[in-house]
Amino acid sequence: DSGVTQTPKHLITATGQRVTLRCSPRSGDLSVYWYQQSLDQGLQFLIQYYNGEERAKGNILERFSAQQFPDLHSELNLSSLELGDSALYFCASSPRGGAYGYTFGSGTRLTVV
């Protein structure tokens, strides 16, 4: 157990639907990062939150949004889902103060049918 908890582990949904992926960071970590891993695009950075505030944005589609709550857990919302959104979605966390560790959760495997 890495200390980063992602739920659910698997999700199967239909095109056009909306889903929410949840991430609880390691205790004490203030930064949360979301990544998408697909066969054709590899591991792509989506978005980062630090202590509740959006810190950086990567290749995140407008149909996707995220937030980090006061208890530091984060949610990634994916809407109007398309077949191409099928991927493994990872959440990672890192501690305050710049220590080098990025701990990944076990991922949520999303399948859009």
Next chain:
Amino acid sequence: AQKITQTQPGMFVQEKEAVTLDCTYDTSDPSYGLFWYKQPSSGEMIFLIYQGSYDQQNATEGRYSLNFQKARKSANLVISASQLGDSAMYFCAMREGGSQGNLIFGKGTKLSVKP
């Protein structure tokens, strides 16, 4: 331009032998960090080793060492005494822009260890 390049899509190594996985990077930021992660078939991302741009010595973690050649912008992972359990995807990643920056990943190398 790619920031992280892993030129070996797949590699084979005999059990108990050493193997080097290549990684080159591109950045103009003087402060950066380099990481290697292992992803077994089960899918989780396992942190292996880290090298900071100002670190004078090559990083080592057990059987893993990072051959850091700053002038050549390379950060190759060396795995000594390969084990069957080392069969996995290996990703090189770079962090720019300070300690809370996001990671940029290479496309990975699939390592297969032969008995």
